[in-house]
Each structure stands twice: as structure tokens, then as C-alpha cells.
Amino acid sequence: MTSTRDAVSAPAAGQDAQQDTFDSLDPRTGEVIASYPRHTPEQVEAVVARARRAARWWNDLGFDGRATKLGAWRRLLDARRDELAAVVSRETGKPMDDARIEGILALDHLHWAAKHARRVLGPRNAAAGLLMINHKATVEYPPMGVIGVLGPWNYPVFTPMGSIAYALAAGNTVVFKPSELTPGVGTWLADSFAEAVGDVPGDINADAVFQVVTGEGETGGALCRAGVDKVAFTGSTATAKKVMATCAESLTPVLVECGGKDxxxxxxxxxxxxxxxxxxxxxxxxxxxxxxxxxxxxxxxxxxxxxxxxxxxxxxxxxxxxxxxxxxxxxxxxxxxxxxxxxxxxxxxxxxxxxxxxxxxxxxxxxxxxxxxxxxxxxxxxxxxxxxxxxxxxxxxxxxxxxxxxxxxxxxxxxxxxxxxxxxxxxxxxxxxxxxxxxxxxxxxxxSLPFGGVGDSGFGRIHGVDGLREFTRPLAISERRFRSVNVMTFDRPNWVVKVLAKLVSVIYGR
Structure with a gap:
């Protein structure tokens, strides 16, 4: 797996030898930990395009197939918990045990999302009602496609994984832009995912399902403009407004989790x-x-x-x-x-x-x-x-x-x-x-509990049932079960509406 010190030697799609870079620093000492690429808008678009090509394969695995892949990732994260904690500790300065807690919480959420995705997102029956009694009604929740995740630096594993794990379990591919203060954490997570998923058939690479782009605010803005199907953002309220304004250019929906004064x-x-x-x-x-x-x-x-x-x-x-x-x-x-x-x-x-x-x-x-x-x-x-x-x-x-x-x-x-x-x-x-x-x-x-706020703390939810559905689109399907008098036609008899009106008055007009 690529280490943080090898970060620049592992270029993303479209990266060239003249790639501009920035440094990740240890906040305790100011020491340079590693250097990472500042991905350009063109490079971000290329990464999103790779994610788009991989999205169908990932979705076609189905709930069980994705659960198997995510389970392999979970086991790898567990086995290398201290390695991940060390990366978190170096880039944030937090104690090792606090970094370990992040990994433990992320594992719990990753397991829950993979285990419950079918129950939450699979087809379910809905009541057809009186007017459409001859129809069967169902609702299901297919994935949106490619999700862009803009993560924070304070909890660089636990917080973005609340979007990443649930988006992946729902059948989406993910492009993650970690904070410029914690690029090594994001890179480590993506590398570990690719290693856990292993080889895949055809021309789809495992690392296209979950990719990372690095840089500052310009890279985040590029991700918002790169054609993703939704952006999940965690950060300050001021930055959230900028993200929303950028996403509004293309009507890209957003999930916003900002700060608080709890x-x-x-x-x-x-x-x-x-x-x-x-x-x-x-x-x-x-x-x-x-x-x-x-x-x-x-x-x-x-x-x-x-x-x-x-x-x-x-x-x-x-x-x-x-x-x-x-x-x-x-x-x-x-x-x-x-x-x-x-x-x-x-x-x-x-x-x-x-x-x-x-x-x-x-x-x-x-x-x-x-x-x-x-x-x-x-x-x-x-x-x-x-x-x-x-x-x-x-x-x-x-x-x-x-x-x-x-x-x-x-x-x-x-x-x-x-x-x-x-x-x-x-x-x-x-x-x-x-x-x-x-x-x-x-x-x-x-x-199982949704996480999110109101007011200047944002909107939308990660975690739980709401977190899974946040990265899907509700699909309603009606299917005629048997023939009956059809009101949805110019050929309906004149008496049909009168009979229906009387019947509705008997049932609902009391």
C-alpha cells in the first residue's frame, strides 16, 4: 500500500511530471510529513470520469456483492488500525488513542451500512389507494452515481467515512477530497480500499470505485464542478455557502454538515x-x-x-x-x-x-x-x-x-x-x-441514528437509514395487476367519475 512518503510518486489520472504539490505538516512541530499533488480541474474531471465508468460495475455487484467487498475492507482496516491511527496522529497532532477511536467508530459504521443497505434501499411495497386499486405500487432506492465528498481535518477518518461508507454501500462510487491538512489520511483510506477489493474483471480498476484528489479550496471547487451527482461537505458554515453556490451552477445537490455551538x-x-x-x-x-x-x-x-x-x-x-x-x-x-x-x-x-x-x-x-x-x-x-x-x-x-x-x-x-x-x-x-x-x-x-443539524449547522443526514437514503434517488413504480375501468383515458365511460365521487364521499367525506 502506498505510504504517505510515497504520495507524490503515485500519480492520479492525468498527473504529469510537473505536478504542483503542497506539504502536509505535523502541527506539533511544523515538520513536513509528505508532499501531495494539487490536482487541477482537468485532473479532477478525469478522476470523476473514471468513477463514472466504475459506477455501473459497482452497482451491478448488488447489495450482497458490495457487502462482501466492504467486509474485506473492514477487516483490512481493523488489521491495520494502528497504522491508520499513526497517520491521523501525525497530521492532526491528536493522541494515538483518540486516533484509534476514530478508526473503531468508522469500522462500526462501515459494518452497519453494508449490513443494512438491502433492507433500507431494496424494493418495498406501497399502498396503491382507492383510485389505483388495480395497480401494484413499489418504491426502491437506486444509487445516484458518483458522490463527491469534501472532508474535514478534525476527524479525518470518522467524519468523512459517514458519507463514504454509506455512499458505497448504497451502490455509488466516491471521489474524496480530504482537507489539505490531512491529505495522507485520505490517501491511506483510498489505497487500503483498492487493496481490499483486489482485482476486478474487464477494464475497471478497483481503485476507480473510491478515489482521492488532493489540494486546497480550488480542488474542492473543481470537484463540485466536475459532474458528480451529489456533494457531501463537512466544514465551516462560511465554506459551506461557497460550496453550495458552486454546486448551484449545475444544480448539483449537496449535503452540508457544518459547525455548532452545542x-x-x-x-x-x-x-x-x-x-x-x-x-x-x-x-x-x-x-x-x-x-x-x-x-x-x-x-x-x-x-x-x-x-x-x-x-x-x-x-x-x-x-x-x-x-x-x-x-x-x-x-x-x-x-x-x-x-x-x-x-x-x-x-x-x-x-x-x-x-x-x-x-x-x-x-x-x-x-x-x-x-x-x-x-x-x-x-x-x-x-x-x-x-x-x-x-x-x-x-x-x-x-x-x-x-x-x-x-x-x-x-x-x-x-x-x-x-x-x-x-x-x-x-x-x-x-x-x-x-x-x-x-x-x-x-x-x-x-443507526442519523447525524446532522439545522440552521447554520447545515442540512441533510449521514449515518443510519437516513444516511443510506441520502445517497440514493427514490424510484416509484406502479404496475397494473388486472384490468378494470380506467380513468386515465379519454375512452372512459361518462358514469365513472360520478361513481368515484360518490364512493370517495362515503369513505373520506365523513
Missing amino acids: ALLVDADADLDDAAAAVVWGAMSNAGQTCVGVERVYVVDAVAEDLLDRVAARAAQVRPGGRPDSPYGPITMPSQLGIISGQIDDALSRGGRAVVGGPGSVRAPYVDPVVLADVPEDSSAVTDETFGPTVVVNRVRDLDEAVERANASRYGLGASVFAKARGHEVARKLRCGMVSVNGVIAFAGIP
Whole structure:
């Protein structure tokens, strides 16, 4: 399998000796890990064309045939879990165990998608209704064709695999453009897939089913314009708008999963130690670079000081570093450091208080845990996504006020509720796509649950039944079973409509 250091020596379709390249860097040290091609629009079009030729073969394998191929890939990923984790750790700076967790979660989703694709997407009967009682009605979900996936750098395996695995299981081929910060991860995944699938008959190459193109935003734009049948994007809301505008040029549909400002709500009857542990891990793990990470906490006044003390005690014990066993690593994208500093300064200048850490916690490329309290709701630390190991803890009158504040955000991705009596009730009131009750981010680890948001957090879903159908087109088929009076003709008798009208009144007009 091609290693990251051999990346440039393995050209994609159309690549020549003068290929422009860019470097992948270790965010902990700035060391160059490897160089990768900046694929041009012409090269991206060639890659998509290869995927188009392979799409029919991949779809014709059927659900069982694809499940066999995806099962072989799953077993290879499992066998080389540490190898993949090492690539992730080098390009993101995250600890090895966090990188391993990504691989484990991806395996679970890959297995679920392959196992359930037939049940979810295969033909199913539908009711024909009174007017068409002599017809059989069925619905099935054929693949769209070629799916373009634009992936993020914060979870470069788990997040894009939520689109890649489900699109492949549904019968599509995939062209994946990983983040320019993690091109080695994308290359590794595509190489491992080709190795697992092995030889295929005819003039179709196994590596045409799942291919990777690398580069920055220009390459992503080229993929949007290259004739794919759908684009699945994960990233910032600002970039999502650019992707949507580009895709609109050709009416290419999009699935958009953007950031969040996820809230964790704590009621007076909650297990405060569990809630505190969830706050700290949800806010600080992966250096806070998690779209569904905890960024806001709303706790009822009766237990606010108790919870804050527990959160502070836990957060004070966590320190980032570059070791494989560090709790979390560096800020992967250097420009994010300024955003984190700006939000901390804004919160404090508006009367918030730093319970743990403060402005001095930002020490590139690392950021120590920061816990802020009593921050005004119009502060950027409350309104804007941070993507750093900081959290705001604000007190509220009761859980109903907590819901109001949580829902006031323009984002609506995930949330958590810690409460014994009202947890599920409150979860249903939150304007977001996913909620964990007495847990944090648990929904992401359940393959059968859809994942996605509302508002500035995007639209469309990956994972689960919805994730499989996201990469298909519903096909409705009606088939006449027997002859009867046909209303769909100019030859129908005059009395037919009168009889039907009376019959409909008897059945539906009551």
C-alpha cells in the first residue's frame, strides 16, 4: 500500500511530471510529513470520469456483492488500525488513542451500512389507494452515481467515512477530497480500499470505485464542478455557502454538515459528577476541535456553584501535549488560535470570569483548558463556534430557560441534557439534530441514528437509514395487476367519475 512518503510518486489520472504539490505538516512541530499533488480541474474531471465508468460495475455487484467487498475492507482496516491511527496522529497532532477511536467508530459504521443497505434501499411495497386499486405500487432506492465528498481535518477518518461508507454501500462510487491538512489520511483510506477489493474483471480498476484528489479550496471547487451527482461537505458554515453556490451552477445537490455551538443543560436533579465529567471531556477532548463538542453549559441556579466547582477541579488536571498519551494535542489549524484568544478576551471584557485558565492559556500550538462563567449571551464566546478547549458555564432559573437559551443560537447541531426526571422531555424541545440524555456525543457512536443539524449547522443526514437514503434517488413504480375501468383515458365511460365521487364521499367525506 502506498505510504504517505510515497504520495507524490503515485500519480492520479492525468498527473504529469510537473505536478504542483503542497506539504502536509505535523502541527506539533511544523515538520513536513509528505508532499501531495494539487490536482487541477482537468485532473479532477478525469478522476470523476473514471468513477463514472466504475459506477455501473459497482452497482451491478448488488447489495450482497458490495457487502462482501466492504467486509474485506473492514477487516483490512481493523488489521491495520494502528497504522491508520499513526497517520491521523501525525497530521492532526491528536493522541494515538483518540486516533484509534476514530478508526473503531468508522469500522462500526462501515459494518452497519453494508449490513443494512438491502433492507433500507431494496424494493418495498406501497399502498396503491382507492383510485389505483388495480395497480401494484413499489418504491426502491437506486444509487445516484458518483458522490463527491469534501472532508474535514478534525476527524479525518470518522467524519468523512459517514458519507463514504454509506455512499458505497448504497451502490455509488466516491471521489474524496480530504482537507489539505490531512491529505495522507485520505490517501491511506483510498489505497487500503483498492487493496481490499483486489482485482476486478474487464477494464475497471478497483481503485476507480473510491478515489482521492488532493489540494486546497480550488480542488474542492473543481470537484463540485466536475459532474458528480451529489456533494457531501463537512466544514465551516462560511465554506459551506461557497460550496453550495458552486454546486448551484449545475444544480448539483449537496449535503452540508457544518459547525455548532452545542449546549449541555443541567437540571437540579442531575448526577453532577457525571455532568461535570461530560462537560470537561465534551469541551476539551480533541483540543475542543469537535463540531458536536460542548461549548455552552446552562445549569439551574440551585446547583450551579456545585457543578462549576466539579468542572473546574477536573479541567485543572488536564494538560495538552505532543506525546502519544497526552489528554489532547495541539490546535491543528494555526489560524484558530486567534479566534480562541479573541473569544476569551471578549468574554472577560464583558464581565465574564475565568474559573480555569484565561488569556495566558493560549500558547501556540497548544491551548490549556479554559472554563468561563457568567458570560453575557451576546458575547462571541457564547454566539460563535470556538473550536478550542474552552467552555462557558452560565446559570439559569430553570430548565425551561436553559432550553430557550440553547435554542437562541443560529446553530443547531447537537446537545446534551443531564436530568433524571425531565431528560427526554427536554431533549424533544431542543432545536437541533441530535441529543444525548445523561451522556455526551453518544449519538455519534450509534450507527443507526442519523447525524446532522439545522440552521447554520447545515442540512441533510449521514449515518443510519437516513444516511443510506441520502445517497440514493427514490424510484416509484406502479404496475397494473388486472384490468378494470380506467380513468386515465379519454375512452372512459361518462358514469365513472360520478361513481368515484360518490364512493370517495362515503369513505373520506365523513
